[in-house]
Amino acid sequence: TLVPLPPAPEGPLQRPSALASFEDVGALEEAEAMRRDFVANVSHELRTPLTALMGFIETLRSSARDDPAARDRFLSIMEREAARMNRLVGDLLSLSRVESEERVRPTTQVDLSLVLRSVVQNLGQVAEDSGVALIREGEEGALTVRGDPDQLTQVFSNLVENAVKYGGQGGEVRIRIGAIAHEPVLRGAAYKIDVIDKGEGIDPQHLPRLTERFYRVDTHRSREKGGTGLGLAIVKHIVARHRGRFRIQSEQGKGSCFSVILPAG
Numbered sequence: 001t002l003v004p005l006p007p008a009p010e011g012p013l014q015r016p017s018a019l020a021s022f023e024d025v026g027a028l029e030e031a032e033a034m035r036r037d038f039v040a041n042v043s044h045e046l047r048t049p050l051t052a053l054m055g056f057i058e059t060l061r062s063s064a065r066d067d068p069a070a071r072d073r074f075l076s077i078m079e080r081e082a083a084r085m086n087r088l089v090g091d092l093l094s095l096s097r098v099e100s101e102e103r104v105r106p107t108t109q110v111d112l113s114l115v116l117r118s119v120v121q122n123l124g125q126v127a128e129d130s131g132v133a134l135i136r137e138g139e140e141g142a143l144t145v146r147g148d149p150d151q152l153t154q155v156f157s158n159l160v161e162n163a164v165k166y167g168g169q170g171g172e173v174r175i176r177i178g179a180i181a182h183e184p185v186l187r188g189a190a191y192k193i194d195v196i197d198k199g200e201g202i203d204p205q206h207l208p209r210l211t212e213r214f215y216r217v218d219t220h221r222s223r224e225k226g227g228t229g230l231g232l233a234i235v236k237h238i239v240a241r242h243r244g245r246f247r248i249q250s251e252q253g254k255g256s257c258f259s260v261i262l263p264a265g
């Protein structure tokens, strides 16, 4: 692509700025391509349940009209598809909100212990229904970070839900919290929260891409389990907003560990 450049710089001192504007256009093009991909993905993800809904409406109008059993079955499927669209729209809104706020660091004092306790409580039933024990371990007492309590709750809900959904075969999910006196990258005290499952693990080739929007190891399985493909993208952005770190480790056949490190304070 030919990119119009500003008038030729005079003198060596101005050269770097002309160069920078050229690079910026490259970045803009890349951002534009990503946006197009994203819109295409969203449209596809919305169209799938919509097509199903429209098909069932048609069937209800015609053949199933006088068959109460079939009607009930179709209505249940329609309900499930509508719920899927609702989750997708909810996740899209969360993602766009976090992205727009990413430069604004949240300042509320949040007690991580309380956040984790409420996540375990909220997901207790879901885990139990899947035959998974949720185990909280590690530091007790107040563990304070600066953050957005709702967003932090969402981070750990997404991770624990995934661990139950995809790693539940191991029968247990551990939520471990530890204090780090000096975290080298964050250059200060921090808390590390690990969400550990003993499921089948993830092939290493997928690890670097898991936080991309709509990236799934197995699309069919994710859809079947009600996933939107946005959970880990949301986690990544929220952790970034909190100036924290996010790391995924996994060993096939043994399980996975999703770690969030947040600056203490």
Ligand code: ADP
Residues within 6 Å of the ligand: 158, 162, 163, 164, 166, 167, 197, 199, 201, 202, 210, 215, 216, 217, 218, 222, 223, 226, 227, 228, 229, 230, 231, 232, 233, 256
């Ligand atoms: P989804 O809505 O599909 O769950 P996520 O962004 O939350 O989307 O996760 C992306 C993909 O990462 C999932 O589809 C799944 O393949 C994989 N994944 C996430 N957590 C785990 C886990 N604990 N064990 C195995 N695979 C996982």
